[in-house]
Amino acid sequence: MEGNCVLSDGEVAENVAAVRAEIAEACAEAGRDPSSVRLVAVSKFHPAGAVLAAMGAGQLLFGENRVQEAASKFASLPESAELHMIGSLQRNKVRAALSIRQLSAIESVDRLPLLEEIERACASLGRNVDVLLEIHAGEESKAGFRSEDDVRSALSALACGSFPHVRVRGLMAMAPNVVDRAAVRAAFGSVRRLRDRMAAEFPSLPLGELSMGMSGDFREGIAEGATVVRVGTAIFGRRA
Ligand SMILES: *Cc1c(COP(=O)(O)O)cnc(C)c1O
Numbered sequence: 001m002e003g004n005c006v007l008s009d010g011e012v013a014e015n016v017a018a019v020r021a022e023i024a025e026a027c028a029e030a031g032r033d034p035s036s037v038r039l040v041a042v043s044k045f046h047p048a049g050a051v052l053a054a055m056g057a058g059q060l061l062f063g064e065n066r067v068q069e070a071a072s073k074f075a076s077l078p079e080s081a082e083l084h085m086i087g088s089l090q091r092n093k094v095r096a097a098l099s100i101r102q103l104s105a106i107e108s109v110d111r112l113p114l115l116e117e118i119e120r121a122c123a124s125l126g127r128n129v130d131v132l133l134e135i136h137a138g139e140e141s142k143a144g145f146r147s148e149d150d151v152r153s154a155l156s157a158l159a160c161g162s163f164p165h166v167r168v169r170g171l172m173a174m175a176p177n178v179v180d181r182a183a184v185r186a187a188f189g190s191v192r193r194l195r196d197r198m199a200a201e202f203p204s205l206p207l208g209e210l211s212m213g214m215s216g217d218f219r220e221g222i223a224e225g226a227t228v229v230r231v232g233t234a235i236f237g238r239r240a
Pocket residue numbers: 042044065086087174213214215216230231232233234
């Protein structure tokens with residue numbers, strides 16, 4: 001894509017290794033096992049060839065935020081790739097997203113009607129999907145549940161079996177885009193505490209996953225308990 005700084009396959013592979021090393025370092029600092037954090041390589045705006053380069057370096061899990069782009073890119077990619085949708089999802093794109101054969105999770109479920117649509121589409125396609133509930137934690141991004149009551153209603157519907165094809169796994173959040181590292185950590189910490197409260201209220205739901213942290217703040221995410229970090233720029237280079 002015009003304006004992208006295209007990295008060579010070797011550079012992408014080096015970046016995957018460097019990010020993995022940084023994740024391990026952040027885990028060590030936090031007294032955590034590095035295998036407790038999964039890396040989602042965010043390939044949005046980058047071509048299928050970049051994804052293949054990362055796969056060559058052992059990275060199999062990717063993130064995309066636009067359904068159409070993901071569908072056409074992943075059509076040409078191997079089954080062994082795994083895809084998470086991480087961007088705002090319109091209801092009329094849900095079926096297309098769930099039709100991508102490598103899709104395993106939708107991390108950005110931010111409202112109840114979207115959950116209803118995901119259930120409908122899964123039922124008609126005869127598949128299940130994992131989801132995370134996205135929590136609004138920063139001023140810049142408009143996405144995400146804003147009130148604890150709305151999160152509770154969604155989880156309560158999930159716990160009651162209203163969405164049998166949907167398996168909720170935890171929460172996702174983007175930190176406010178600020179230079180103040182303490183503010184970033186505080187935002188992630190409040191999402192973790194929300195998850196802890198919800199896990200106590202809904203013991204039947206597996207809410208172990210916390211997707212928190214991007215290129216600029218995955219260390220803070222890991223310090224606050226992230227089990228998933230979503231890293232694009234530090235692996236694939238700048239986007240247009
Ligand atoms: C683009 C994106 C990322 C990756 O951001 P980088 O700063 O490039 O690492 C992570 N999460 C979401 C939701 C995104 O849209």
